[in-house]
Amino acid sequence: MAIMLRNALLVDIDPISVASGELRIEDGLIAERGETVAQRVGDEVVDCGGCVVMPGMVNGHTHLYSALAVGMPPPPQAPQNFLEILKFVWWRLDQALDAESIEMSARIGAADALRCGTTTLIDHHASPNFIDGSLDLIEQAIGEVGLRAILCYETTDRHGIGGRDAGLDENRRYLDKYRVRQSNQFAGMVGAHAPFTLGDETLDELVRMADQFASGMHIHVAEDLCDEEACNEQHQAALIDRLAGHGLLKERNIFAHGTHLDPVAIERVSNAGLTLAHNPRSNMNNAVGYAPIAQYRCPVMLGTDGIGQDMFAEAQQAWYIARDVQADLAPQQIVGMFAVAARRASEALDITLGKLETGAAADIILTDYAPTTPLTAENFAGHLIFGLSSRHVRDVIVAGRWGLRDRTVLTIDEPLVRREATRTAENLWQRMEQY
Ligand SMILES: [Zn+2]
Numbered sequence: 001m002a003i004m005l006r007n008a009l010l011v012d013i014d015p016i017s018v019a020s021g022e023l024r025i026e027d028g029l030i031a032e033r034g035e036t037v038a039q040r041v042g043d044e045v046v047d048c049g050g051c052v053v054m055p056g057m058v059n060g061h062t063h064l065y066s067a068l069a070v071g072m073p074p075p076p077q078a079p080q081n082f083l084e085i086l087k088f089v090w091w092r093l094d095q096a097l098d099a100e101s102i103e104m105s106a107r108i109g110a111a112d113a114l115r116c117g118t119t120t121l122i123d124h125h126a127s128p129n130f131i132d133g134s135l136d137l138i139e140q141a142i143g144e145v146g147l148r149a150i151l152c153y154e155t156t157d158r159h160g161i162g163g164r165d166a167g168l169d170e171n172r173r174y175l176d177k178y179r180v181r182q183s184n185q186f187a188g189m190v191g192a193h194a195p196f197t198l199g200d201e202t203l204d205e206l207v208r209m210a211d212q213f214a215s216g217m218h219i220h221v222a223e224d225l226c227d228e229e230a231c232n233e234q235h236q237a238a239l240i241d242r243l244a245g246h247g248l249l250k251e252r253n254i255f256a257h258g259t260h261l262d263p264v265a266i267e268r269v270s271n272a273g274l275t276l277a278h279n280p281r282s283n284m285n286n287a288v289g290y291a292p293i294a295q296y297r298c299p300v301m302l303g304t305d306g307i308g309q310d311m312f313a314e315a316q317q318a319w320y321i322a323r324d325v326q327a328d329l330a331p332q333q334i335v336g337m338f339a340v341a342a343r344r345a346s347e348a349l350d351i352t353l354g355k356l357e358t359g360a361a362a363d364i365i366l367t368d369y370a371p372t373t374p375l376t377a378e379n380f381a382g383h384l385i386f387g388l389s390s391r392h393v394r395d396v397i398v399a400g401r402w403g404l405r406d407r408t409v410l411t412i413d414e415p416l417v418r419r420e421a422t423r424t425a426e427n428l429w430q431r432m433e434q435y
Pocket of ligand 1: 220256
């Protein structure tokens with residue numbers, strides 16, 4: 001059945017535009033857009049009350065596996081630096097993940113995303129003791145909630161050759177699945193943890209696979225200074241030279257963070273035209289410093305790095321931290337980061353995301369944000385930073401289907417899932433104690 005959205009304040013992000021109008025949604029796509037659109041027999045008509053209607057958000061870098069980490073017990077030893085945060089917190093959590101907790105994390109994370117109007121997730125997954133098939137479990141759970149995703153497994157040399165090969169195999173298996181089966185809902189990338197946990201041979205294997213599938217690689221780069229230092233010590237090379245030497249400076253790749261690249265390295269990354277995922281809340285939480293995103297000329301998108309899935313919150317924080325460090329960032333660039341994420345996801349999923357235009361995917365957020373001050377293309381960024389938030393997300397449509405309606409999740413039995421998730425989290429936290 002088609003859906004007609006009437007009386008909407010249509011806010012586009014790529015490029016920014018604001019206009020009163022109507023949308024007709026059919027077969028998963030925006031079938032018509034206009035000031036007025038003719039209603040047809042059988043259409044479900046929704047009056048948007050003059051409130052903001054905008055494209056669903058894309059989270060450019062996330063880890064759904066952290067969804068059950070909220071409120072977990074503190075590590076046995078307080079971490080003193082980034083490496084210890086990984087060792088004492090995240091590498092204990094990822095080792096404890098089993099099939100049930102992987103799937104439940106993805107289900108809860110996806111439900112959280114839906115509630116925030118985040119309709120596509122670019123995920124980076126790790127579960128060293130359950131690798132084979134882990135991406136299918138995540139896909140299954142995201143599919144139940146009804147979102148889109150670009151998935152990869154975080155290959156690393158941390159667990160020897162066996163663990164490394166299992167990671168490579170999982171990426172290859174998942175990429176192969178979508179080489180033969182076309183989908184606009186799911187796609188794969190080649191996943192890699194970070195240069196400091198990847199040997200030369202493994203980096204070469206990853207690059208070969210990314211070239212073979214033309215998928216691009218999704219990797220953490222220079223999140224902390226330790227990535228550069230480890231490279232200098234172990235490889236007697238600057239990190240950017242090692243990455244370039246192995247062929248990682250390629251347009252399709254996603255580098256998460258780029259917090260600690262120097263101006264020369266930033267120039268080379270910019271020239272490569274790859275996409276940088278900026279995760280300001282995570283960077284603040286790990287006290288790794290601020291990524292100088294204003295210096296990057298390549299596309300920059302926002303990610304949550306697993307701190308929930310709320311892109312409104314991430315956008316606001318991206319602005320405040322930029323002000324705090326006196327970075328040269330204009331408010332419109334925050335909106336631009338939403339556009340970049342949508343373009344990168346569109347490319348992977350072979351469908352137009354992030355646009356309210358005829359033929360684009362019907363991934364749409366209906367808010368109850370009725371602006372009390374003038375809202376124009378020129379000042380939308382101001383509304384995004386200081387007015388709009390995920391609490392205004394009332395309904396969400398993904399691929400033409402209601403996922404959230406009047407703040408109720410329609411795709412899963414959310415209260416039941418959340419009760420079950422609490423038990424899964426308790427067991428997960430208990431298993432973590434052995435690591
Ligand atoms: Zn990350």
